[in-house]
Amino acid sequence: MAEWVRAADRSACEGDGCVHAVTPDGERIVLARWEGEIFALEDECSHQEFPLSDGSVENGQIECVFHGAKFDLRSGRATQLPAIKPVKTYPVEVREDGIYVQVG
Numbered sequence: 226m227a228e229w230v231r232a233a234d235r236s237a238c239e240g241d242g243c244v245h246a247v248t249p250d251g252e253r254i255v256l257a258r259w260e261g262e263i264f265a266l267e268d269e270c271s272h273q274e275f276p277l278s279d280g281s282v283e284n285g286q287i288e289c290v291f292h293g294a295k296f297d298l299r300s301g302r303a304t305q306l307p308a309i310k311p312v313k314t315y316p317v318e319v320r321e322d323g324i325y326v327q328v329g
């Protein structure tokens with residue numbers, strides 16, 4: 226059953242290009258900020274399971290630092306080889322007391 230969980234302080238992901246690993250409810254998730262919006266994706270590259278939180282954000286995509294695969298922040302779609310499968314995305318809400326992610 227999906228539920229909203231607090232993943233981080235609001236200050237944890239300030240500024241475009243921010244990449245921040247969190248583990249709300251035991252799930253490995255990466256928060257990424259682009260053009261003022263915060264996105265949440267599974268923190269595991271679909272190529273060889275490397276943490277996406279070690280990568281960087283540019284042009285609305287997060288790049289895996291290991292082999293250079295890229296994923297669309299909004300959809301999780303793989304946009305550059307060697308990854309071909311998408312990564313899971315999560316709904317995000319920025320509330321008064323923090324950044325919330327819907328998991329489960």
Ligand code: FES
Nearest residue numbers: 270272273289292
């Ligand atoms: S593990 Fe991410 S591109 Fe290979």
